[in-house]
Amino acid sequence: MKDKNIDLKCISLRLANVCLLSLMFILVLQAQPQRPRFRNIVSPGVLPDNKVTFRVYSKEAASISVSGDWSVTREATQMFKNDSSVWSATIGPLEPDRYHYTFTIDGIRATDPSNPITVRDITTHASVVLVPGEVSELYTVQNVPHGSIHKIWYNSPTMKLYRRMVIYTPPGYDDSQDKYPVLYLQHGGSVDEDAWTELGRAAQIADNLIARGKAKPLIIVMPNGNTNEAAALTEIPRAAGSQGFPPGPTTGNNYEASVVKDIMPYVEAHYRVLPGPENSAIAGLSMGGGQAYNVGLRNTDKFAWIGVFSSGLFGGVQGGYGNFDPENQIPGLLSNSSSFNKSLRLLYISCGEQDPRIEYTKKAAILFKENGLNNVFTGFPGQHEWRVWRKALADFLPRLFK
Amino acid sequence: MKDKNIDLKCISLRLANVCLLSLMFILVLQAQPQRPRFRNIVSPGVLPDNKVTFRVYSKEAASISVSGDWSVTREATQMFKNDSSVWSATIGPLEPDRYHYTFTIDGIRATDPSNPITVRDITTHASVVLVPGEVSELYTVQNVPHGSIHKIWYNSPTMKLYRRMVIYTPPGYDDSQDKYPVLYLQHGGSVDEDAWTELGRAAQIADNLIARGKAKPLIIVMPNGNTNEAAALTEIPRAAGSQGFPPGPTTGNNYEASVVKDIMPYVEAHYRVLPGPENSAIAGLSMGGGQAYNVGLRNTDKFAWIGVFSSGLFGGVQGGYGNFDPENQIPGLLSNSSSFNKSLRLLYISCGEQDPRIEYTKKAAILFKENGLNNVFTGFPGQHEWRVWRKALADFLPRLFK
Numbered sequence: 001m002k003d004k005n006i007d008l009k010c011i012s013l014r015l016a017n018v019c020l021l022s023l024m025f026i027l028v029l030q031a032q033p034q035r036p037r038f039r040n041i042v043s044p045g046v047l048p049d050n051k052v053t054f055r056v057y058s059k060e061a062a063s064i065s066v067s068g069d070w071s072v073t074r075e076a077t078q079m080f081k082n083d084s085s086v087w088s089a090t091i092g093p094l095e096p097d098r099y100h101y102t103f104t105i106d107g108i109r110a111t112d113p114s115n116p117i118t119v120r121d122i123t124t125h126a127s128v129v130l131v132p133g134e135v136s137e138l139y140t141v142q143n144v145p146h147g148s149i150h151k152i153w154y155n156s157p158t159m160k161l162y163r164r165m166v167i168y169t170p171p172g173y174d175d176s177q178d179k180y181p182v183l184y185l186q187h188g189g190s191v192d193e194d195a196w197t198e199l200g201r202a203a204q205i206a207d208n209l210i211a212r213g214k215a216k217p218l219i220i221v222m223p224n225g226n227t228n229e230a231a232a233l234t235e236i237p238r239a240a241g242s243q244g245f246p247p248g249p250t251t252g253n254n255y256e257a258s259v260v261k262d263i264m265p266y267v268e269a270h271y272r273v274l275p276g277p278e279n280s281a282i283a284g285l286s287m288g289g290g291q292a293y294n295v296g297l298r299n300t301d302k303f304a305w306i307g308v309f310s311s312g313l314f315g316g317v318q319g320g321y322g323n324f325d326p327e328n329q330i331p332g333l334l335s336n337s338s339s340f341n342k343s344l345r346l347l348y349i350s351c352g353e354q355d356p357r358i359e360y361t362k363k364a365a366i367l368f369k370e371n372g373l374n375n376v377f378t379g380f381p382g383q384h385e386w387r388v389w390r391k392a393l394a395d396f397l398p399r400l401f402k
Numbered sequence: 403m404k405d406k407n408i409d410l411k412c413i414s415l416r417l418a419n420v421c422l423l424s425l426m427f428i429l430v431l432q433a434q435p436q437r438p439r440f441r442n443i444v445s446p447g448v449l450p451d452n453k454v455t456f457r458v459y460s461k462e463a464a465s466i467s468v469s470g471d472w473s474v475t476r477e478a479t480q481m482f483k484n485d486s487s488v489w490s491a492t493i494g495p496l497e498p499d500r501y502h503y504t505f506t507i508d509g510i511r512a513t514d515p516s517n518p519i520t521v522r523d524i525t526t527h528a529s530v531v532l533v534p535g536e537v538s539e540l541y542t543v544q545n546v547p548h549g550s551i552h553k554i555w556y557n558s559p560t561m562k563l564y565r566r567m568v569i570y571t572p573p574g575y576d577d578s579q580d581k582y583p584v585l586y587l588q589h590g591g592s593v594d595e596d597a598w599t600e601l602g603r604a605a606q607i608a609d610n611l612i613a614r615g616k617a618k619p620l621i622i623v624m625p626n627g628n629t630n631e632a633a634a635l636t637e638i639p640r641a642a643g644s645q646g647f648p649p650g651p652t653t654g655n656n657y658e659a660s661v662v663k664d665i666m667p668y669v670e671a672h673y674r675v676l677p678g679p680e681n682s683a684i685a686g687l688s689m690g691g692g693q694a695y696n697v698g699l700r701n702t703d704k705f706a707w708i709g710v711f712s713s714g715l716f717g718g719v720q721g722g723y724g725n726f727d728p729e730n731q732i733p734g735l736l737s738n739s740s741s742f743n744k745s746l747r748l749l750y751i752s753c754g755e756q757d758p759r760i761e762y763t764k765k766a767a768i769l770f771k772e773n774g775l776n777n778v779f780t781g782f783p784g785q786h787e788w789r790v791w792r793k794a795l796a797d798f799l800p801r802l803f804k
Contacts, residue, residue, distance in 0.1 A: 056510055057509065057510070058508045058509045058510050059508075059509055060464045060465060060508035060509050061463075061464075061507075061508040061509070061510065062462045062463075062464065062508075063462060105463075105507050105508065105510055105512065106460045106461075106462035106463040106464075106507065106508060107459065107460045107461055107462050107463070108458055108459070108460050108463065108507055108512065108515055109515045110507065110510065110512035110513070110515065111512070111513065111527060113510055113511045113512065113526070116522065116524075116525035116526070116527075116635055116636075116639075116640075117635070117636060117639060118520075118522070118527060120518065120520070122518075123518035124515070124518070125513060125518075125520060125527070141633065141637045141638050143564075145555075146555040146564075146566075148552055148553060148554040148555070149552070149553040150550055150551070150552050150553075151550060151551040151552075151553075152550040152576070153547075153548040153550070162545075162548075164548075174554070174672050231543065233518055233519070234518075234519060235543045236543050237518075237519060238518075270576055
């Protein structure tokens with residue numbers, strides 16, 4: 001009787017669900033009566049030779065173009081309309097990578113309406129296209145164990161703010177009692193705590209490198225580095241019309257204190273963390289590279305691994321900083337480099353090869369070497385952009401905690 | 403000497419950071435040379451009387467309109483161009499709420515380029531505008547303690563998939579050893595495990611109701627209810643051109659087994675969960691409402707609280723289901739309603755008042771009552787849409803675990 005009951009239950013549940021499926025399907029189509037129909041537009045279409053075709057349907061538009069970070073200058077490519085009012089352009093072939101692009105429709109920046117995958121970069125949105133290849137595999141969810149992403153709020157007495165941060169725990173964390181080393185990873189100016197996971201694909205990069213045995217399983221802590229901001233603008237909207245940095249000073253000397261006094265104690269109290277500087281790294285990109293440099297080198301009792309990606313700290317930024325003065329910022333860095341060498345396991349410096357910062361960054365790395373300060377410098381093709389920073393992270397992680 | 407050193411460090415860090423700030427600011431503006439300038443367009447602009455003005459700049463466009471979920475039919479409002487090529491339209495006054503809207507630019511659906519806040523609904527994106535008021539406050543980050551969001555992967559032997567789900571833990575969870583009741587919350591057909599937090603604002607609704615003492619602190623588990631899908635399309639992209647449901651059957655009788663055999667044991671092993679049906683609720687919207695109804699009522703030994711939001715199960719969906727047969731689906735539901743009344747603490751049913759399902763849903767609730775099955779029915783203004791489902795969740799949570 002019991003079996004029979006279960007069987008009846010299963011049959012009726014199956015029937016109910018088949019019905020549910022068909023009615024839901026009809027309903028989804030029916031529920032949004034004013035949405036333009038999709039007209040089977042496939043965009044982007046990645047061709048076997050790594051050329052990419054973009055398409056969009058419009059009878060009325062006067063001009064449509066596409067631009068993306070495959071071009072260092074974001075040069076726009078005009079799209080042309082066929083007899084069926086489908087506009088298209090084919091670009092490339094492109095190097096394997098994850099690209100961000102937008103359409104400009106009669107002067108209005110827009111994402112690709114046929115592409116569900118978009119990312120927010122500061123206050124604007126772009127569509128995403130993946131050109132397959134070895135590097136793109138690192139940025140996608142592969143058939144490997146995945147870590148977790150935690151989005152948490154913590155008190156920052158230093159900043160007098162209740163703030164949000166994003167924490168990656170590695171595969172296996174939830175099913176073990178092991179302790180793990182930690183990377184504190186800073187975003188760039190005007191983006192936020194969501195940037196490294198969403199734009200930077202940090203979780204996928206870590207998952208994939210760990211699965212390949214190339215990176216040690218680690219915790220990655222991604223705070224909000226804008227010192228006047230509690231959380232990403234999706235959580236706490238900025239004032240209307242605020243397009244770049246959040247209003248007010250975004251960085252200040254309390255960032256160092258907040259990392260050391262607020263964030264690290266929170267992480268050590270709530271996560272299973274291996275102690276000591278040999279198990280703690282700090283890195284960041286652009287503004288966050290400066291933060292990693294300053295916080296890391298001022299606290300070598302806490303961090304033995306430092307990564308400075310595309311920082312403007314060394315010069316090369318229009319209107320800023322011709323006067324990089326390492327010894328003044330970090331006393332003893334050059335004059336007593338051997339003591340830094342003893343504390344540090346890695347000082348890693350990287351930059352995009354088309355970034356205006358590159359020459360100054362290279363010079364700084366050479367200056368450090370000349371003064372006996374061990375460091376590693378790596379350049380990546382690209383300007384001041386995520387294509388470079390994802391590669392920097394993927395190059396940096398395998399060097400840590402070994 | 404020590405103080406002086408610290409002071410020097412602070413001054414030089416402060417100088418470094420001021421410089422960093424200015425150079426980063428210049429850099430951000432400079433780094434994206436091809437982006438259209440913003441021209442100080444403020445859009446959306448919410449006026450004191452709750453009218454909303456939308457604006458977009460274009461010299462070339464032939465026609466631009468705006469439509470959103472303030473209109474049940476998504477009726478488009480034409481925008482008109484002024485002498486400065488700024489197109490605008492003012493709508494409303496609108497009821498306080500969180501609205502989703504899009505522009506149609508020469509026939510192309512697009513988000514508002516001046517508005518950084520967007521949401522993904524299935525495969526398309528919309529911009530978000532909040533009209534202030536009591537209900538909108540529930541959907542925003544207020545000055546109250548916040549819970550955490552975990553995005554985790556778990557094995558589903560039942561589905562033979564390694565799957566992703568989203569879990570909300572309440573404020574205080576990480577700093578206590580308390581155990582909490584759990585709500586298993588299902589999304590609708592074709593959306594995914596990110597829907598309840600992103601479109602549904604589940605974390606903000608829970609935070610705010612808990613802070614007001616209106617809801618009990620609880621864990622909310624949000625699985626992916628599409629049985630052929632491991633994760634949201636942002637994690638594992640669907641096949642090109644797939645605009646609605648993921649390909650293949652999205653629901654089936656293994657969903658029940660996956661909740662009971664995979665998801666609940668995972669949650670009970672990894673989170674501090676109060677045991678027993680009196681501490682377990684299951685709810686869902688649309689397809690997920692059907693899942694909650696079936697899984698809940700078939701497992702009253704596990705769930706004492708059931709929420710069915712806007713389900714097509716009872717009828718009202720074009721082409722589907724005239725033949726709701728409760729007794730056949732859930733044996734004894736009507737003929738032995740008293741035994742269900744003994745097990746259940748709440749059978750909650752809700753629907754949008756402009757949803758074609760509403761009359762059938764009301765009839766089902768009356769049929770249940772007539773057969774002695776206790777239930778609560780609530781309607782909310784709106785059709786088959788998130789404005790209704792957020793209100794349903796906000797109405798449902800305060801009824802749980804009391």
